[in-house]
Amino acid sequence: MIETIPFTLNGKSVRIKADGERPLLWVLRTDFGLTGTKFGCGEGYCGACTVLVDLEAVKSCQLPLKSVRGKSVRTIEGLARGETLHPVQQAFVEHDAMQCGYCTSGMILAAVSLLKKKPKPTLQDIKDGMEDNICRCGAHTRIVQAVQTAAERMAKGEGR
Numbered sequence: 001m002i003e004t005i006p007f008t009l010n011g012k013s014v015r016i017k018a019d020g021e022r023p024l025l026w027v028l029r030t031d032f033g034l035t036g037t038k039f040g041c042g043e044g045y046c047g048a049c050t051v052l053v054d055l056e057a058v059k060s061c062q063l064p065l066k067s068v069r070g071k072s073v074r075t076i077e078g079l080a081r082g083e084t085l086h087p088v089q090q091a092f093v094e095h096d097a098m099q100c101g102y103c104t105s106g107m108i109l110a111a112v113s114l115l116k117k118k119p120k121p122t123l124q125d126i127k128d129g130m131e132d133n134i135c136r137c138g139a140h141t142r143i144v145q146a147v148q149t150a151a152e153r154m155a156k157g158e159g160r
Helices: 025-030 087-094 104-117 122-132 140-155
Strands: 002-009 012-019 050-053 057-059 071-072
Touching: 012 025, 057 104, 071 104, 087 104, 087 140, 104 122, 104 140, 122 140
Parallel strands: 002 071
Antiparallel strands: 002 012, 050 057, 050 071
């Protein structure tokens, strides 16, 4: 059913008239041109489509648009502040935690959500928190190191 759905997208109020059952992934990519959110498996397993909804990491390929009514959605395009990268983004760059880059936006947003919940995560917390996001290139060790670095910097008040 076509309906008007208001929500906040990367800090800006938006309204879209669309089928409320349409997956958020396709609304973001097609209607808003935010292609940093990737289509991977389409089943909610790989995590390439991860976005933040009210700071919680969710798989946008399985999330109906109507579910974000009145909520805040953040994509990779809305994470940096101007030219200043979010601490997780900066740590991913420094640790070369992206190889082909396809999973990177989902990994970064999953890490941001994890660090909101657990600002001082253990190694196991990081592994558990990132397990729903798959990297086919095998950059997992560098991804874990990047999340550890970001956590340390954020705990010191660096970044945000």
